[in-house]
Amino acid sequence: MELKEYIKENILFLDGGMGTMLQQAGLGPGELPERWNLTHPEVIERISRGYYDAGSNVVCANTFGANSLKFSPEELKSIIRGAFEIARRAKESSRGGQEKFIALDLGPTGRLLKPYGDLDFEKAVSVFTETIAIGAECGADLIMIETMNDSYETKAALLAAKENSSLPVFVTNAYGADGKLMTGASPSAMVAMLEGMGADAVGVNCSLGPRQLMPVIEEILSCASVPVILKPNAGLPAVRDGKTVYDVSEEDFSREVSRAVEKGVQIVGGCCGTTPEYIRRLTETIDPIRSFAPRAEKRSVISSYTKAVRFGKDPVLIGERINPTGKKRFRQALIEKDLDYILREGLLQQEHGAQALDVNVGLPEIDETEMLKRTVFELQAVCDLPLQIDTSDPEAMEAALRIYNGKAMINSVNGKIESMDAVFPLVKKYGGLVVALTLDENGIPDSAEGRYEIACRILERAAEYGIDKSDLIFDPLAMTVSADKNAALVTLDAVRMIRERLGANTSLGVSNVSFGLPCRDAVNSTFFALALENGLSAAIMNPYSSGMMYVWHTFRVLHGLDENCADYIAFAESTPPAEASAAPRASSGTETVSVAPDEKDKLREAIKKGLKDRAGQLTDELLVGTEPMRIVQEQIIPALDEVGRGFEAKTVYLPQLLMSAEAAKTAFEKIKTAVLSGKNDSPDKMCVVIATVHGDIHDIGKNIVRLLLENYGFKVIDLGKDVPAEEVVAAALEYSAPLVGLSALMTTTVAAMEETIKLLRKNAPRCRIMVGGAVLDREYAEKIGADKYCGDAMESVRYAEQLYSELQNEGK
Amino acid sequence: MDILVKSYAPPPVSWSEIYRYMRTAEPDSAVCDTARECMDEIAGALRYDVCYAETPVKEHNGALEFGFARTDSRDLRICLRGCDRAIIFAATVGAAPDRLIAKYMRFSPVKGLCMQAIGSERVEALCDKFCREMSVSCAERGETLRPRYSPGYGDLTLEFQKDVFRLLDPPRRIGVFLGESLLMTPVKSVTAIIGVIDGGESNEAKHTT
16 A cells, blocks of 8 residues: 555654664764675664564664765765665565555764854755665665654755655654754754645654654644654663663553544654564553544744744734835945845844844846845844745745745745746645735736636646645735725725635735825825725735834734734834834934034933943934045044944953944944935945855954954955855956955864965965964965964954055055 | 763852953943843753763873873873773753854844853853762762863874763763864863872862863
8 A cells, every 4th residue: 555545544663762772782983884784784674574564564774874965975875875775675574464665764964064063955856866876776664754853854855856866765863852943943944944845744753752842743733744653762861780771661651642633643763772672562551543633724824944934813014124125225236236234134133023024136237146145044044034035036036945944935826827837846846835916917807806816827827736725825916006096995994805715825015006196105004904804814024113013013903913012012112103113223314403513522422431322323423514535434433443442452342343443434324325325426435355265164263253243344255154165266357355254263274274264365366365363474374375364353344554655645 | 881971050259250251350230131141041041961970091102091092292191190980071061152142142242252251151050060070979989089171282283172072072062062173062061081090188179171
C-alpha cells in the first residue's frame, strides 16, 4: 500500500533512536555513524530489524548525517546505497507482519545558515539535493527531515526534497524547553511554513521526553491540517553507576505518547534512548486502526522565522512605508543601496504596532530582483515581523520567496489569466498568502458585484493549482473618493460580499481613498473604521498615523478582541489622540518655529550629552532658518570633535562616545533629508568602503567606525562581515572609493585581510587601505601592506579626514 | 563515552563585569539606564545550556591524548599536568544575543555594545556555574578540577574545536555550530577543557582569560 493511503486510516509507527543503539554497539566518540553502513553493515541491519520486529512501519535508513559536507561524493553514494541495501534486508527478514516502509533520513548539516552562521541558503539546498537524489534512486518510500533546530535549514531541506522527488515528505523539528527552535521559531510558525510548502506531515522529535513536549504538540495540533508526528526522547540522559540511563521508562513513554494520540497525533515513534523495546510497548499499547480526532482547519496565516500571524476576525495591520512611491529620501536610499535607511523604516513601523511589513523596492533605475532579495534577507536579520513581498515582477517575486525564512504574504495576483498563471505556481511551491486584486483584462469593475465575480473566478483558478481559499486574501481595491463619490461605497460593499458570500479574507490599501483631499488622515481613518465594520481582515496602512491606530485599537475593544482593553490602554497611554503623527519627521519647511541665535549651541550640547531625540528635534528647528551645511560645520562636527578628543584623552569612555555618535547621526539624517528636498549640495565628503574580512564574523569595531565616519560626513559603503576579497575590490571600483577600511578580529582571518589588500593593490592601486582589529598592531599592519593601522574608531576618522583634505588640495 | 546535557536557571548578574566588557570604568546614569534596558529586553530570551563529556587523558611522546583526539599543545599540557581525566564541555546562552547585537549594531551601537557585554558576562557566568557544580561533585569523590581552558588560548589552536565538536555534537544537543573559520554561532558560546585530578588541593575552576 502507498504510504499516503496507509496514513489515512492507520496510526503510523516509526522507529526509535538509532544513535543510542549504535553507541551501545560500540560506536566510538566522534565517529561518524553513517560509515558503519560500510564497516559494520550487520550491526545496522540487526538494529533496523529490531525496530521492524517491534512493530515499526517506518524504519529510517542510516543516512541521518550523510551529506556532502561530511563525505566525498564517492563515499556519500556508497554510504547511502549501503544504508538502503541494509534497510531492505532488515525489512525482508523481519518477522513483523505490518506494512513496512523505508525512509531516507535527513538530519541537519551541522552548520548554521547565514545571516547568523556562515552557510549560504542555496549551498544548503544543494547539499540536501545531493543526498535526496541518491536516496530517491535507491527506492526510498518517503523522506524524513528530522531534528532540525533552525527554521531556515528546515526550509532548505524541504525545498530540496520538493524540487528533486515526488516522495512524501515528513518534517520534525527539535524544540527546546522554552517550546521554540534554537533560532526562535514557535511551533505555529513552523507549521505555517511547512504546510505552505507542502510537507505531508509535521511534528516534533528529540530534545525532551514526551511529557515535556506535550505543550509543543498541543500547539502543533491546534494549527496543523496535515498529520502530526511525535518522536520524543526517552526523557533526559543521566549517568547512574557509570552508565547512561534515560529517565522515562518504556511504560511511561508509551502512556504519554498514547495521550498524544488521543489528542490527535497520527504518527509516533521515538528518538534518543528509545530502544526497540520502547517501540514494542508503543505498538502493543496503541490500536493502529482507529478514528482520528479531527484535524485543525486550514488557516489563513503568514509567518516570519519566529512567529505566525493569523488572519480572520482580528484585523491585521501591514505597514506600508517600505515603498519608494512619493518618497524622495527612500528613493535615494534605494539608489545608494542604503539598506540601513530601509531597515530602520521596518523597525520603526514594528515599534508603532505593524504586525507585518509590505516590502516594495521597485524603481526603474535599479535591479529590483537583487534589491528585493537583499532587502528581504537583511530585514529578516533584524526584524521578526512577517513580510509581504510586493512586486509585479515574477522573477523578483520568486527570488524573494525562495530566500524568505517563513511563509510570506504575496502582493499580488489579479484576475488576469497571465497574472494567475505567473503567480499561482510560486504560491504553490513556496507557500504564501496571496493578495488577489479584483481586476481583470477589462479593468476594475465599477460595481461591487463585478469585483465579487472576479474574486470568484480567481478562487476557481487557484483551486486548479491546488491553492486553498485560506491562502487567498482579496483586495477589492480602495479607489479615490475625490474622483468618484461612490468609490468608497462600492469598495465597502465588495468587502462585505466577499466576506459573507465567499467566507474569504479581505485586505485594502486604505490610504488610496483620500488622494487629492486635505486632511487625508481623517478620511483614511473613517474609511478604515467602515471597512473593518464590513468585515475587513487586513489593511496595508501607515502605522505612524495615530488616527488609524486609534481606529484599529477601538475596533478591537468594541468587538471584544482586546482582553481587558489592555492593548488599547497601553496604546492610549503612549499616544495622546491629539498627536497628529507619532513618526519622526524632517522639517517640512512650512513650520514657523524659529530658534534664537543663542539657542544654536543647544544642538552641540545635545550631541555631546548623547541626547538622540533632542538632537533630532533641535536640528528640525535649526533647519527652518539655517543652511544645512552650516549646521554640520558649526554644530555637529565641533560637538563630535570635542567628544572624540575626550575619548582619545581617555576622559570619555566608549559608551558615551557612541551615544554622542548616535545623537549626531540622528541630526545628520535630518540634514540629509533636508538637502534632498532642496537644492543644496550633498553633505557627503568622500566615499569609504569598509568590511570585516572573509571568514570573520566579528563586526562590532567595524560598525563603530562606520557610525563615526558617517557622523563626520563620509559616505560609507558597509559591505558587512565575512566579505570575500573580490567583493571588496568590486565595491572600491564601483564607488571609486579613495579609502577602504578592513577589520579582522581573529588571527586565523588576518590571512584573508592580507589577501584582500593584495587584490586591492592589483586592481585598485590608487585606493588607500586602513586596517584595524584586536589581532593587529602597527608593525603587522605594515607587514601585510596596509597604508594605515587604526587603533580605534577615532583614529580611522582622523585618517579619513587627512586623506580627504589631501585630495581636496590635489583638486580631486 | 556519554554526552550529557544540562539546562540552568539564570546565574546572578555581575554588573561590574558587564561594564568592564563595555570598557567603561565609570558608567554615567545614561549608560547604566541603557544597559539595564538592554538586560530587560534580552533576559527572557536567553538559554543556559551545557553539553559535556568526561574523557580519559594521558601524556604520550610529548602530546596529550584524549579518548577522542590528541594535541601537541604545550600550554594545555601544563594546565592538565597530573590529570588522568578531563571534562570537555560546550556552553551557550543561545541565539538571542546574535540577533539583538546584529540589530542594534546597525541602529543603536550603544545598545549593541550593551548586548555584546551582557552576552559575554552571561555566558562566562554560565561557565562558572557549570564548573562550580562539577567541582562540587568531584570533591565528593575526592577529586579536584584544574581551571578551564579553551581552544584558542595559548598554543591550543582553534583547530581543536573540530575535535570537540565531533565528540560533543553541540549543533544537535545545544544548538551551537562551528563555522568554516572555526568560530562558533551563537557567538556567546564557549568550549573548554577542565582537567580532573585525584586528590590534590582544592582548586575551584575559574576564568583563564
